[in-house]
Amino acid sequence: MSEAPRDIEHLIELMAKLPGLGPRSARRAVLYLIRKRALVLIPLADAMQAVAETARECVTCGNVSTADRCDICLSEKRAVGEICVVEDVADLWAMERAGRFKGRYHVLGGTLSALDAVGPDDLGIPRLIQRVRDEGITEVILALNATVDGQTTAHYIAEELEGRCEVSSLAQGVPIGGELDYLDEGTISAALAARKRF
Secondary structure, three states: OOOOOHHHHHHHHHHOOOOOOOHHHHHHHHHHHHHOHHHHHHHHHHHHHHHHHHOEEOOOOOOEEOOOOOHHHHOOOOOOOEEEEEOOHHHHHHHHHHOOOOOEEEEOOOOOEOOOOEOHHHOOHHHHHHHHHHHOOOEEEEOOOOOHHHHHHHHHHHHHHOOOOEEEEOOOOOOOOOOHHHOOHHHHHHHHHOOEEO
């Protein structure tokens, strides 16, 4: 059986690095893209090129944007005084899909982890504390995943913000060990509505 040309093999190797794709799935995806070159491959390559050139991190909250500040941070319709803290951008997008939270966000970029040597300065925690001071924040909602690292991070942030503002966390609907990106909008809405003081 002949091997694929080097360029195609390289594309397969790169695709296999994507979450949820192994070597076999990547090979099938690449073959599909080649078969649908005009309909899918070329527009996909153009879109990826555009995103590669314009995507950046919002300097305020850490969301993905094509400008220095994201649309959420720039929106005058968003409530001021509330910040919802999430681990990563996928969690922010999950919260937005639920459509219930009308404040602003703060993306940490992960969780505290002694095992992986991830400390507060490796995350967006100092920037969060600065935002609470500078923006007159009255409530911080901790929407972190219900994992050991997520809860450790939540406790750390709650201690850092004690006396500066009210700190609450998502309540019912988020299972222990669950991750926001895998929850449906109804579950996220219920958890946000029933949040409790941390």
